[in-house]
Amino acid sequence: MDGGISAIKTENSGDEFLKEALVILMQDAVQKGTDRGHKVCEWMEPEKLHEILDLKLQRNGESQEVLLGYCRDIVRFSVKTGHPRFFNQLFSGLDRHALTGRILSETLNTSQYTYEVAPVFVLMEEEVLTTLRHYVGWTAGDGIFCPGGSISNMYAINVARFHRFPHAKEKGLSALPRMTIFTTHESHYSVRKGAAFLGIGTDNIILVQTNDRGKMLPEDLEKKIEKSKSEGAVPFLVSATCGTTVLGAFDPIADIADVCERHGLWLHADAAFGGSALLSSKHRHLLHGIERANSVTWNPHKMLGVGLQCSAFLLPDTTGLLQRCHAANATYLFQTDKFYDLKYDTGDKSIQCGRRVDCLKLWLMWKALGSQGLEKRVDKALEQTRYLVEEMKAREGFCLIMEPEFVNLCFWYVPPSLRDQQDSPDYWQRLGKVAPVIKERMIKKGSMMVGYQPHGDRVNFFRQVLVNPALTKTDLDFFLDEIELLAEDL
């Protein structure tokens, strides 16, 4: 590449700055940020960090030197989500191809509404959505990338409602009967946010019982639907989850689809997290029946590590439902007398106007790895989860909440002083205080990050998520050793 970036002649100081910033980025954020020899985070109290960073915006601009210093500090004090010891969210890792796609999108900075301003990306989005639909099991359909899975789930509510009551769009809900949504306590909180935002009301979410693994019970679903009808409401939507946020549970989609068909309800599958298992011939059975859903949310920014944000809302519909549901036909953008086929102006399917290009990063990574490479990543993540389970069983103090079905590994760590104390009356209360202390210690040390939460009637436990493709066995052993180390005096 004859000399690379540094050989590029720059004609303005902005380009010079950009070049120098790219060096900081490559060295500090990309390389050190994924290097086990460096910390995953550098903890600083908010007040102190505020001081150090000199965040205040002023009347005068700063010199390039000062600005580069800011860039270094921003990287330094940011959490390295690409680091192999970052287990804190449902995403982790820094895929270089996806990153290239992201940087390219940012540089080209266009909006995904019309073919006119986003020719490449209109076609690319369609290609990527077609491929994702293929893995769901649909040979045709529709879809769109949304700003996150929460909003994709909201699209599901809106499309389902429009499907049931097309007049809802014009008349609003005050003209309609009370409508109810069915989901479980394990489902993502965006179903609640969506019900509130869309005017359905959170009281009109009816929680269906789950089994002890957090999976929806179809019999209870049917009962609750009937009960809701008998109370004069109109049940219209079941939001089932494929890979729940905490436990990684998969609702039995096929059985739920039977119930939905019997009662004429829209079935939405929130596969934001679990959807990526569809890429594995070995594990796609987890989502058995998903092709019977009326819509699917799938976030490649989670398990596939494509980078925030990348969330597909998919549906098998071929009648233009999505467009009819959301279209506003603004003439300043979607002129009807253009010189090319208007079917390529897809932006009116969205609730947004300007819409970022979220497809390129996934497309480029997919081109680099092939579906085969993606499948391997999924398989590896599940194998590593098995490995960790076995190691936990072999060590004292690690107590699994349940055998994991997916890559969420939920466990209590029982520190030395609490072992064999289950019968003591304050055991659970004391155990619940362990995870926050370990968490605080790991963050202050910067050695790793993993999430914890109370859940239902269970006190705080850790949720380890294995999605970073850079993970090795050594990282997993490190994880266990480090928990033991951090808690040895507890």
Place this chain on the structure above:
Amino acid sequence: MDGGISAIKTENSGDEFLKEALVILMQDAVQKGTDRGHKVCEWMEPEKLHEILDLKLQRNGESQEVLLGYCRDIVRFSVKTGHPRFFNQLFSGLDRHALTGRILSETLNTSQYTYEVAPVFVLMEEEVLTTLRHYVGWTAGDGIFCPGGSISNMYAINVARFHRFPHAKEKGLSALPRMTIFTTHESHYSVRKGAAFLGIGTDNIILVQTNDRGKMLPEDLEKKIEKSKSEGAVPFLVSATCGTTVLGAFDPIADIADVCERHGLWLHADAAFGGSALLSSKHRHLLHGIERANSVTWNPHKMLGVGLQCSAFLLPDTTGLLQRCHAANATYLFQTDKFYDLKYDTGDKSIQCGRRVDCLKLWLMWKALGSQGLEKRVDKALEQTRYLVEEMKAREGFCLIMEPEFVNLCFWYVPPSLRDQQDSPDYWQRLGKVAPVIKERMIKKGSMMVGYQPHGDRVNFFRQVLVNPALTKTDLDFFLDEIELLAEDL
């Protein structure tokens, strides 16, 4: 910078690829993409482009060479929105500091929900929002970055509704009276999309009359509110616009605020486009009274050219309304037993879960230019608009729709064959066909891009938007010459 990027030792092929891709990016997208010697777009029919790009995703991965070829093609066939001849949307230009901020955000790839995973950006967002509020005229308040102005406007609807009927969140709209929203025909279509999405219904948007410059008439607003009340509805929100999408009109906020106060309505100011005028002491009078609004949408990704997406939803409220309206209190993310002050976990104010970092690009650009530099850009854009107006008046064929108030310059171009034909019965019909032809020609030639639209009872006219800070007088003259040239045989 001892050797720059090319001197960085790379340990894996991914880093090598990234480095080489960055070179393509700097040369093709950044430098050529903003160079007047290169085209603003390279038109290709969708079917043909599809073939050339080899978009299909396959089982096997591709070599780095092939992947770099894709990157080159993607840049080649993408519209250069940073180019000084790109006038097609409400954004244009490629600020290198903002771009650096965007690339940094993408590399750090974190989500803006908790201090734990986004320490720098939680503090930075607050600082940026505080500064934006300062320019609105508020010394305290609340706010959040949203995925675009459309969604910010939807936040306004939801917060206003919650403020009026706190039970709406739980009970939903079927338990409430019919609620009405007031706006003008000139307002952005996101108000319609929002009314549909949030369950209000588009029929419950009441259009207030405008004067001949597209500004809302407060007297008509008052009349319509009273009428709506008398029909049994509950008027709750006025969505006024500061800088309308097509005409660039500013609704008279102060007078509208009087009406809202008299009737107890929430006043939302959609300053997505016009908000940036607040930075100019010379032009901020356009938004006179905006500090009396209950909420404001302001998109720095439009006039300030920060890059998609950057949209702030701001409010003067200090009672935690935003949080109460949207919170779902998910315990897996917003644990209540953390070791730091929970006020820094701001994510539950949002309707999203994962939320991109949208503040850094604006922050870094602001640090580089200072508010002074931003003010100069705004002033320059308005001066250039004046220049273009005078030039148009001096040339034959350019017919202003009205004297512009802002940076939207709306005009018909009357080609030679149509001049002095106003009295011919098909004049308007024929004039309406001119803009699409000129547009097609400029795109196929790649010389420039500018938008057109029919609007109300006006046939197609061009909307020139002057926001690219790189624009020179020569670019403006080029714009006029090029229109003449493209239409000389019409």
